Amino acid sequence: MSVIPEKYEYQFVCPLPNGFHARPASRFEQLVCNFASRVSVQNLSNGKIANARSILSLVSADIKQGDECVLKVVGDDCNVAYQELVRFVREELPTCDEALPQVDESRQETFVPHVLRVAGVEIVPGKTVVSGFGRGRVVFVKSLACPVELDDSEVVDVQAELQKVDEAIEKQQSDLKVKLGAGGMSTMERDVFKAHLSIANDVELIEKIHSLIEEKGLCAGKAILESFSCFSDILGKAESVLIRERVVDLRDVCSQLLTQIYGSTANDHIVLTEPSVCVADDLTPSQFINLDKSLLSALILTQVGSTSHTVILARSFGIPTLTGICNIDGHLAAGQEVVVDANYGFLLTDINDQVERFYHRRQRHHDLQQEQINAYRDRPAQTYDGKRLEVMANVATAGEVKAAMESGAEGVGLFRTEMLFLSRDHAPSEQEQFHEYKTAAEFAAGRPVIIRTFDIGGDKTVNYMQTAAEDNPVLGCRGVRVYKQYEDLLEDQLRAILRASAFGHVKIMIPMVTCIEEVQYVRSVLQKVQSKLDAASIAYDADISLGIMVEVPSVAFFIPQLAEVIDFLSIGTNDLTQYFLAVDRCNGQVSSLYQSRHPGLLGIIRKIIDDAHQHGLWVGMCGEMAGQVECLPLLLGAGIDEVSVSIPYVNEVKAGCCEYDSTQCRGLLQQAIEAKTPAQVDAILLGCEHHGSDRSVIDVSLVDLEADCVSKQEVIQYVTDRLCLNGRTRNCRGLEDDFWKRESVYSTGLGYGFAVPHCKTPHIRANSICVLRLREPIEWDSIDSKPVKIVIAMTIRDVQDAGTVHMQIFSKLARSIMHEDFRRHLETIKNCDEVVAYLHQKLELGCE
Ligand code: PEP
Numbered sequence: 001m002s003v004i005p006e007k008y009e010y011q012f013v014c015p016l017p018n019g020f021h022a023r024p025a026s027r028f029e030q031l032v033c034n035f036a037s038r039v040s041v042q043n044l045s046n047g048k049i050a051n052a053r054s055i056l057s058l059v060s061a062d063i064k065q066g067d068e069c070v071l072k073v074v075g076d077d078c079n080v081a082y083q084e085l086v087r088f089v090r091e092e093l094p095t096c097d098e099a100l101p102q103v104d105e106s107r108q109e110t111f112v113p114h115v116l117r118v119a120g121v122e123i124v125p126g127k128t129v130v131s132g133f134g135r136g137r138v139v140f141v142k143s144l145a146c147p148v149e150l151d152d153s154e155v156v157d158v159q160a161e162l163q164k165v166d167e168a169i170e171k172q173q174s175d176l177k178v179k180l181g182a183g184g185m186s187t188m189e190r191d192v193f194k195a196h197l198s199i200a201n202d203v204e205l206i207e208k209i210h211s212l213i214e215e216k217g218l219c220a221g222k223a224i225l226e227s228f229s230c231f232s233d234i235l236g237k238a239e240s241v242l243i244r245e246r247v248v249d250l251r252d253v254c255s256q257l258l259t260q261i262y263g264s265t266a267n268d269h270i271v272l273t274e275p276s277v278c279v280a281d282d283l284t285p286s287q288f289i290n291l292d293k294s295l296l297s298a299l300i301l302t303q304v305g306s307t308s309h310t311v312i313l314a315r316s317f318g319i320p321t322l323t324g325i326c327n328i329d330g331h332l333a334a335g336q337e338v339v340v341d342a343n344y345g346f347l348l349t350d351i352n353d354q355v356e357r358f359y360h361r362r363q364r365h366h367d368l369q370q371e372q373i374n375a376y377r378d379r380p381a382q383t384y385d386g387k388r389l390e391v392m393a394n395v396a397t398a399g400e401v402k403a404a405m406e407s408g409a410e411g412v413g414l415f416r417t418e419m420l421f422l423s424r425d426h427a428p429s430e431q432e433q434f435h436e437y438k439t440a441a442e443f444a445a446g447r448p449v450i451i452r453t454f455d456i457g458g459d460k461t462v463n464y465m466q467t468a469a470e471d472n473p474v475l476g477c478r479g480v481r482v483y484k485q486y487e488d489l490l491e492d493q494l495r496a497i498l499r500a501s502a503f504g505h506v507k508i509m510i511p512m513v514t515c516i517e518e519v520q521y522v523r524s525v526l527q528k529v530q531s532k533l534d535a536a537s538i539a540y541d542a543d544i545s546l547g548i549m550v551e552v553p554s555v556a557f558f559i560p561q562l563a564e565v566i567d568f569l570s571i572g573t574n575d576l577t578q579y580f581l582a583v584d585r586c587n588g589q590v591s592s593l594y595q596s597r598h599p600g601l602l603g604i605i606r607k608i609i610d611d612a613h614q615h616g617l618w619v620g621m622c623g624e625m626a627g628q629v630e631c632l633p634l635l636l637g638a639g640i641d642e643v644s645v646s647i648p649y650v651n652e653v654k655a656g657c658c659e660y661d662s663t664q665c666r667g668l669l670q671q672a673i674e675a676k677t678p679a680q681v682d683a684i685l686l687g688c689e690h691h692g693s694d695r696s697v698i699d700v701s702l703v704d705l706e707a708d709c710v711s712k713q714e715v716i717q718y719v720t721d722r723l724c725l726n727g728r729t730r731n732c733r734g735l736e737d738d739f740w741k742r743e744s745v746y747s748t749g750l751g752y753g754f755a756v757p758h759c760k761t762p763h764i765r766a767n768s769i770c771v772l773r774l775r776e777p778i779e780w781d782s783i784d785s786k787p788v789k790i791v792i793a794m795t796i797r798d799v800q801d802a803g804t805v806h807m808q809i810f811s812k813l814a815r816s817i818m819h820e821d822f823r824r825h826l827e828t829i830k831n832c833d834e835v836v837a838y839l840h841q842k843l844e845l846g847c848e
């Protein structure tokens with residue numbers, strides 16, 4: 001006689017601060033698997049019922065803290081299962097998790113230009129990691145894909161595909177068990193691996209993959225992808241962030257399954273067919289390298305820090321990049337045309353006529369700006385008082401060296417050779433490397449090329465160099481620290497570099513040096529390789545320089561000792577900042593703490609440079625800080641010999657350099673080091689004197705007698721652009737904002753067809769007047785309601801001794817406008833020079 005199973009139900013309230021996410025779900029599921037009974041959990045707040053044998057099903061029920069739930073147990077061993085599960089819910093579940101640390105939500109405030117504010121389009125704020133703007137169609141780069149060749153393939157031998165899946169799952173499970181058994185992991189890491197193991201073993205996932213193969217005739221890979229998208233859709237809709245983020249675990253598991261079955265997958269080779277904006281959670285450096293840059297208009301990445309390697313690469317290719325956009329999937333559809341504006345830090349999802357016009361003007365402004373900057377291409381960089389600064393370029397391939405030289409770089413300050421090692425199954429051969437380095441040396445044509453030996457580890461991993469799992473890879477086996485283990489690779493590389501040194505001016509640089517023994521070790525390998533080359537009569541530069549990167553803060557404190565074994569230093573601020581401030585450079589959540597203008601960081605940088613110089617060492621800087629033009633006076637003040645920057649910044653840095661006086665910069669750096677906060681350092685930089693602060697109030701380039709502006713918003717933007725091109729401001733955004741602050745109090749339309757927008761602002765370097773005669777009159781809310789035809793925009797420096805200049809000029813101007821002959825004259829005057837002379841006379845302008 002069959003026994004009718006009893007029904008056991010237990011109602012409880014979810015106690016978990018982060019909801020029933022993967023880790024607690026995994027523990028619950030493991031317990032359930034000890035029994036034969038069917039166990040379900042229903043979330044009464046949304047009605048979803050989960051199969052408790054499936055971690056995915058449990059997580060998908062979207063159970064948040066405080067949700068009422070019902071546990072149901074049905075089956076032969078329900079009595080004992082019920083007792084045990086209720087005990088778990090009461091006693092263990094509350095201890096399964098702890099509240100997440102508070103995430104710092106502070107982000108840069110997004111400034112939206114007034115032209116776009118009135119354009120009636122959706123503006124989605126983000127955070128700029130690489131500036132610029134780009135327009136293209138959205139391409140989602142999913143982290144999962146099948147090999148390309150499967151796209152058109154017909155399926156299938158169902159049994160064979162099922163077997164592939166089952167074998168991959170079995171292999172994955174055994175790999176995970178080995179990892180879990182190996183020890184040496186943090187609790188968090190263990191929990192993640194356990195969650196992966198549960199997902200890899202998940203009945204619903206496996207059932208779904210099987211049924212897609214059996215019923216839909218899909219191949220193994222496609223069945224995995226479809227199952228992933230089915231469950232990730234469910235998880236993605238969860239209210240709890242933590243549950244939504246579990247898509248990452250699922251993706252990891254599915255990605256490993258695909259790799260087990262196919263080796264590499266199609267996402268290493270994303271094909272773009274038109275100008276595109278790629279949207280991804282994250283992009284590995286190798287995925288980025290494989291993208292066609294001629295069609296890559298912009299990137300939107302969910303998870304990045306401003307100096308992660310993909311971002312550095314994006315910067316070197318001038319690819320505008322945004323991050324920090326909330327709910328990106330909710331804003332975008334694949335194929336949709338969008339504008340990524342990483343100058344202002346937002347995404348535009350609608351493009352109307354005003355937007356078209358705005359970006360047409362931005363492009364023109366950008367081109368004019370580039371033209372000015374490119375004028376520095378063939379000039380060496382030097383300060384106003386004649387102090388030289390070498391400006392070199394950072395590259396990752398020999399091809400880029402050509403572009404760098406064409407852009408005016410004086411050499412290569414950092415060749416990141418590890419990029420040659422990524423995205424492949426084995427290290428590049430000596431011959432392949434030799435060819436690359438030789439080409440680089442030849443392109444540089446006698447200018448220095450600093451080749452950094454491979455810096456693998458951290459966020460740059462390769463599968464043919466296996467190191468044991470590490471709790472903190474960035475503090476573990478990376479850079480020079482792996483060389484002993486891979487001495488054959490180091491030898492190959494040094495041999496290739498030495499051979500290339502016969503074809504140009506090549507130097508060698510070691511990454512991630514912590515102690516002198518590491519340098520001595522590399523030098524000993526170098527000498528061994530040199531002896532072998534001598535024996536084989538192969539030419540190389542016997543005087544080749546050997547230098548190190550200063551990335552580990554302790555190095556700053558034993559430069560005298562290091563000076564005995566090295567020839568030069570280059571400060572790697574990306575890592576130095578990370579290690580000195582203890583802020584993960586790739587973690588967007590702590591990016592507000594990753595501050596180049598931290599007074600302490602500036603102090604250590606000055607110390608490094610001072611100590612290096614005292615011991616006769618040349619010192620450069622090749623981290624991203626070197627290309628931040630706003631930091632330039634600080635670096636000049638510290639007496640840096642060289643900066644090595646992404647190619648697009650070479651001439652910008654050269655142009656910036658000649659605006660400063662090195663002695664003043666030294667004082668400025670001292671003030672910055674004594675400042676209390678990075679914000680104070682910014683304020684010090686903002687107030688610093690530039691060459692040109694004493695220029696005349698108006699000159700011809702600030703006059704346009706045919707201005708093509710159709711609104712007040714366009715006029716104010718055009719004025720700030722003109723002032724920028726004239727070198728009078730580096731902060732158009734701040735300046736525009738200051739104009740509008742005044743304009744929002746009262747309209748500056750003085751009547752008679754004249755408007756006088758004005759502001760007192762720290763964002764202008766010299767008191768300035770800009771005159772526009774408009775092609776067509778525009779509305780300005782003037783006091784006499786008449787449209788405006790002539791704009792006289794006035795900007796006055798907001799510095800301590802600014803006095804009353806502002807009011808004096810303004811009242812003279814207002815009085816003049818009352819006179820008909822003044823107005824008539826400006827309405828009919830024929831050329832810009834006359835305007836300048838006339839205003840000088842009428843407003844009694846001198847040099848400020
Ligand atoms: C640095 O750390 O500043 C640096 C230039 O090296 P990478 O960014 O490649 O780590």
Ligand code: MG
Nearest residue numbers: 551572574575
């Ligand atoms: Mg580094």
